[in-house]
Amino acid sequence: MNIRALGCYGSDALLQRTTGPHTCNTCGFLLNGTLLLDAGTVATKLSFNEQKQIRHIILSHLHFDHIKGLPTLADNISEQMSTPIVVAAIPEVIHGLQRHIFNTDVYPDFFSIPTPEQPTLTSSCLKPGHVYSFSGIEVTPILVNHTVPSTGFIVQDRSSAFVYSGDTYSTDELWHEAHRIPHLTAAFIECSFPNSMSELARMSKHLTPALLAQEVRKLDRDDISLYAYHLKPAYKDEIIHELRELHIPGLEVLEEDHTLTI
Numbered sequence: 001m002n003i004r005a006l007g008c009y010g011s012d013a014l015l016q017r018t019t020g021p022h023t024c025n026t027c028g029f030l031l032n033g034t035l036l037l038d039a040g041t042v043a044t045k046l047s048f049n050e051q052k053q054i055r056h057i058i059l060s061h062l063h064f065d066h067i068k069g070l071p072t073l074a075d076n077i078s079e080q081m082s083t084p085i086v087v088a089a090i091p092e093v094i095h096g097l098q099r100h101i102f103n104t105d106v107y108p109d110f111f112s113i114p115t116p117e118q119p120t121l122t123s124s125c126l127k128p129g130h131v132y133s134f135s136g137i138e139v140t141p142i143l144v145n146h147t148v149p150s151t152g153f154i155v156q157d158r159s160s161a162f163v164y165s166g167d168t169y170s171t172d173e174l175w176h177e178a179h180r181i182p183h184l185t186a187a188f189i190e191c192s193f194p195n196s197m198s199e200l201a202r203m204s205k206h207l208t209p210a211l212l213a214q215e216v217r218k219l220d221r222d223d224i225s226l227y228a229y230h231l232k233p234a235y236k237d238e239i240i241h242e243l244r245e246l247h248i249p250g251l252e253v254l255e256e257d258h259t260l261t262i
């Protein structure tokens with residue numbers, strides 16, 4: 001399975017480094033070119049032709065940094081698609097998109113245009129714990145512990161599997177389910193704030209490096225790659241330093257514009 005990180009941070013930012021400017025973008029991951037996992041960053045990283053290859057979009061939750069690429073993607077491809085893109089998520093996310101974003105005030109209702117019979121987007125409500133097949137990839141949404149209804153995902157094909165935390169604080173079911181998958185090869189674990197901001201992490205239900213270490217222990221797999229992502233760019237260096245201090249085997253910080261093959 002190919003995983004292309006279009007964006008993998010907890011916000012957008014331009015960082016000035018000694019090597020030059022370094023952009024950070026919100027989370028969007030393109031799987032095998034056709035399945036998009038979260039839609040924070042989409043169209044700014046893909047050609048029109050690549051945008052038109054997307055057949056399914058799975059969303060972890062409604063927070064803006066995970067959906068903000070969706071309106072402009074729909075706008076770009078609206079007149080060019082013969083079949084709608086399926087947007088799949090738990091009902092709270094689907095209803096929130098339709099009520100708060102594609103409501104004709106904030107943005108046109110791409111769930112009913114160009115025509116109600118053949119819209120740009122169509123929705124699919126997911127039940128946590130059920131297995132779905134999108135673009136030949138099996139996806140299982142599992143509820144996690146965030147400030148709004150949210151899921152992580154277990155994503156697998158015949159040869160490989162990974163677990164994606166979405167945005168979460170301390171959670172259990174996702175790691176216990178992932179632990180049991182024999183061909184699990186990678187885990188993507190959010191890590192938003194440095195340890196010094198643990199109170200903000202608790203209130204906003206995100207992880208710090210110390211909390212990430214606890215979640216990794218629950219996952220209890222020493223044979224897979226671990227990728228920390230969703231770092232808040234303002235604290236990137238501090239978080240990376242604290243993650244390195246943990247000395248967790250297989251743990252690295254995900255960089256965007258990379259394609260992983262797992």
Ligand SMILES: [Zn+2]
Pocket residue numbers: 010063065066167230
């Ligand atoms: Zn987020």
Ligand SMILES: [Zn+2]
Pocket residue numbers: 061063146167
């Ligand atoms: Zn969130």
